[in-house]
Amino acid sequence: MYVLFEGVDRAGKSTQIELLQSALADLIVTKEPGATPLGQKIRQILLHEASPSALAELFLFLADRAEHIQKVIKPNKNRIIISDRGYLSGIAYAHVKSGIDLEQLIDLNRLAMQGVEPDLIVFFSLTPQELRKRFATQPLDSIEQRGIEYLLRVQDIMKELLKRLDRPYIILDATKSKEEIFHDILPHIRKHQ
């Protein structure tokens, strides 16, 4: 079972993944970008390269995604895999940066993913107020600096994609406490154990 955790930065995905790792045995936790040796190198480029073109960046993410599906997701499909990010953020960020339309980006991602799509998408939704609050207190990295408005736009596109991708999903109110959110998620994962 391939479960995709999605949402903009600071929505609380990592915290919930840690709680699940403590609660459930035999969970495979992975991420994009950077879950494979090749992905690590791509992640380094993405984090540190001075302004690659939007298209080059799109293809780097797709290379990471293709390798991740091939080397991590496919061989473990009979176990519970939780991935911190995947094609939902991939498509949304690429759309905002490159202007390529969503349908073409969905096709490109499906090519990279070789027919393997998530069995469940767990989406962390933040209100604009909460997003501003969370970003006011910590130093910003290069993606985060692009601003709150940008992240809100990406979040809107992710929600639009949830409807279009035709995969099972749940939307969580990420402004709730971590205990409440965990309580909301756990039954969805447990029933597949």
Added chain:
Amino acid sequence: MYVLFEGVDRAGKSTQIELLQSALADLIVTKEPGATPLGQKIRQILLHEASPSALAELFLFLADRAEHIQKVIKPNKNRIIISDRGYLSGIAYAHVKSGIDLEQLIDLNRLAMQGVEPDLIVFFSLTPQELRKRFATQPLDSIEQRGIEYLLRVQDIMKELLKRLDRPYIILDATKSKEEIFHDILPHIRKHQ
């Protein structure tokens, strides 16, 4: 003017590019992969990474190509640019490795190239006999080791692509002497100076 020099390894492309650099002023010589800072990092990954999946490799080449077009070809289109490799090898190698059909690969490459295609493709064609001879005398790198038959198949696909891509091209008999080949190429480049 964007001129693409294509052909399998050891067909003599680099030798002719050097001769042109000596003969013509104001030539921009470039290559794929690795002509930009981002491309250099991608090239390092492609040369040294242990067995990336065929799809991941395809997307890495497309990232390099997108960056190359954006940062090198587009800003210099009013000069004579000679590129050592480009989408012709890109599509042919990807087709052989990934099995993705040629039309889909052409579409992916046109997306990466943002509507910029070569004004001329100079293709170096080798006979099977000559290819075997050239590979018998030098140590082989990882791509070359995949064998002569593999390279001949790639060459056949490149020729098929020359017909399909609908761009001006010339096919050179790469078994000729370097002086003869240079004599064949020069008028095609000179008339655009």
